[in-house]
Amino acid sequence: MNIYFINRPNLDRLIKSLSKAYKVYAPVKSDGNRYYQKVGDDGLGEAVLGEIRPVQSIKSFFLPVRTKISDYFYEDLPGKKSRPVAIVGAKSCDLASLKVMDYVFRQDSFKDPFYIQRRDEGLIISSDCTSHGESCFCVALSIMPYPTEDFDINLSEIESGYVAEVGSEKGEKIAKEYSKLFQKAGLYKDKKEENRKKLTEELLAHVKDKKIPGKDSLQPLFKKKFDSELWEETIKTCVECGACNVICPACHCFALKDQGKDNNFERLRLWDSCLLRSFAMVAGGANPRKLLAQRLRNRFDKKFNFFPDTIGKFGCTGCGRCSDACPGKIRIDEVLAKLGI
Numbered sequence: 001m002n003i004y005f006i007n008r009p010n011l012d013r014l015i016k017s018l019s020k021a022y023k024v025y026a027p028v029k030s031d032g033n034r035y036y037q038k039v040g041d042d043g044l045g046e047a048v049l050g051e052i053r054p055v056q057s058i059k060s061f062f063l064p065v066r067t068k069i070s071d072y073f074y075e076d077l078p079g080k081k082s083r084p085v086a087i088v089g090a091k092s093c094d095l096a097s098l099k100v101m102d103y104v105f106r107q108d109s110f111k112d113p114f115y116i117q118r119r120d121e122g123l124i125i126s127s128d129c130t131s132h133g134e135s136c137f138c139v140a141l142s143i144m145p146y147p148t149e150d151f152d153i154n155l156s157e158i159e160s161g162y163v164a165e166v167g168s169e170k171g172e173k174i175a176k177e178y179s180k181l182f183q184k185a186g187l188y189k190d191k192k193e194e195n196r197k198k199l200t201e202e203l204l205a206h207v208k209d210k211k212i213p214g215k216d217s218l219q220p221l222f223k224k225k226f227d228s229e230l231w232e233e234t235i236k237t238c239v240e241c242g243a244c245n246v247i248c249p250a251c252h253c254f255a256l257k258d259q260g261k262d263n264n265f266e267r268l269r270l271w272d273s274c275l276l277r278s279f280a281m282v283a284g285g286a287n288p289r290k291l292l293a294q295r296l297r298n299r300f301d302k303k304f305n306f307f308p309d310t311i312g313k314f315g316c317t318g319c320g321r322c323s324d325a326c327p328g329k330i331r332i333d334e335v336l337a338k339l340g341i
Contacts, residue, residue, distance in 0.1 A: 001166040001168075002172065002175065004185055005185045006164045011162060012042075018086055019041075022123055023086065024086045025086070026087075026089050029048045033054075034048055034052070034053070034054040035055055049157060050127065050128065050157040052129050052131055053136075054089070057248070057321065058087050058090050058094045059097065059250075061087055063115055063271075066268060068268055069114075069267040070267045071266050084121035085118065087122070087126075088125045088127075092143055092145060094319070095124070096150075097250040100313065101115070104252050123152050123174075126147040126154045127156070128147070128154070128157060128195070129145040130195065134320075135321070135333065136203065136320045137203075138203070138319065139203045145200060146196050147167075153165070153171040153174065153175070156192040163189060163191075164182060210334075212340075224339075226297070230339070231296055235292045235330075237330060238328045240277065241275075242276050244322035245271070245273035247324075253274060254269050254270060256268070256270075274295055275296065277290070
């Protein structure tokens with residue numbers, strides 16, 4: 001695929017044009033954090049495309065926290081037409097989670113029409129990280145702090161604009177349609193590689209300081225510690241809120257709920273959390289994971305054992321959001337480090 005250069009004014013023009021066909025969202029900084037906000041008529045405005053990943057993951061754009069599945073179980077909702085979403089500034093850790101989400105919702109045995117429609121019609125304009133947070137550990141899982149796949153266009157921020165790398169036919173079509181806004185990348189490509197190398201080295205040193213085991217060691221170490229006291233020790237401060245599941249870009253479990261509405265009924269799909277006691281409960285009140293330590297261990301089992309066996313990828317992307325969201329100060333990087341002790 002082709003590589004171009006685009007300056008910020010031209011990127012604004014591109015986003016303004018795309019907003020006619022898409023609902024465009026980009027990260028905006030507030031109180032030291034970054035949150036996706038809908039882009040207005042002024043283009044990107046105060047959007048921050050570099051730095052680190054936003055608080056929200058892109059999961060919510062393809063698998064919303066609340067989805068109406070049916071009205072009275074007859075309406076064919078997936079066919080409804082609305083403007084698709086364009087996500088600007090998505091990071092590598094979020095793109096890595098799409099491997100998990102696609103496996104769950106696109107596999108032949110269960111194809112989710114709601115998810116598939118949003119994924120196929122959506123547009124992803126990702127961007128490199130230019131810094132890392134204390135909770136970030138993506139490189140420990142061999143995920144780079146810059147996207148390498150699963151994007152339509154990726155933006156690598158440099159001093160005078162962005163190196164724009166096309167990653168799909170959809171992205172190439174946009175680059176050709178708006179060719180006047182793009183230039184040849186030239187020597188800008190060297191600066192992009194220099195920036196990427198510098199941040200990757202910083203992250204590798206950060207992960208080394210955290211003593212997180214290497215990628216190939218994590219699954220064997222988890223199996224070895226499956227029956228250890230680690231899980232009982234870890235849940236001592238857990239308040240069973242489910243924040244780690246909700247904030248995670250790769251967690252995907254949901255529950256179905258029927259409720260009355262306007263003298264009718266509707267069925268909703270809602271995010272669920274495997275940390276909640278009710279998650280594994282079955283008819284008659286039986287619960288195969290009635291202990292909180294069992295539920296926490298199950299979360300790690302799914303991410304570092306089940307998915308490596310099933311799709312050859314971890315169900316964790318090293319974004320560290322769960323560490324930041326946990327009111328009990330449970331840190332996933334510290335738990336992984338303890339696996340190696």
